[in-house]
Amino acid sequence: MRILVVEDERKIANAIKKGLEQEAFAVDVAYDGEEGEASALADEYDLIIMDRMLPGGKDGVQIVQAIREAKKRMPILMLTAKDKVRDRVAGLDAGADDYLVKPFAFEELLARVRALLRRPEDTLATVLKADTLTLDPAKFEVTREDTPIQLTHKEFSLLEYLMRNPNRILTKDAITQHVWDYDADILPNTVEVYIGYLRNKVDKPFKGKALIHTVRGFGYKLSAG
Helix, strand or coil, X not given: CEEEEECCCHHHHHHHXXXXXXXXXXXXXECCHHHHHHHHHHCCCCEEEEECCCCCCCCHHHXXXXXXXXXCCCCEEEEECCCCHHHHHHHHHHCCCEEEECCCCHHHHHHHHHHHHCCCHHHCCCCEEECCEEEECCCCEEEECCEECXXXXXXXXXXXXXXXXXXXXXXXXXXXXXXXXXXXXCCXXXXXXXXXXXXXXXXXXXXXXXXXXXXXXXXEEECCC
């Protein structure tokens, strides 16, 4: 899952990025309002973490309004040093889904991120399941036929994206946008290589039906059918 962090305090932004990457998220960072708005409107993110007070012409509330006016519905978690009710209300009224007052514990930030990612219609389940395959995002655990499967962070992120979009054909571009961050070194066959890694761990060792399918000319899908 790909997250955009818009935060001008670089120490905070980089700490959030490092922590989320350790939880298998792909993370891009923007350090001012102008860059943050441009990134949010140009790219597909699964969630945005937005600071309320930003340099660059627009504050977080205005950027959230612009995102919603552009019909983008990804969850937005707003960070604010202002804990007055009217400030929190302003962010929520602009279109933010949740807020977190600074200073905060990373564990709480992560819990709110997980909760927001469970809200969309196609991601209601806390534990994702496909046939005998299960993935628990909170515990970073994958099993099939009750057998634990050890995945790298990137493999886990790719499998999570596939399982959050069951029976949907996902293009290589869509997979790249949601699983790798902007600065990642992506080669033309990177997605194909990682799909191969997953098949070797998720499908081939088990007697059941293959779950990861290639749709020639289009992309990949995860399906139990």
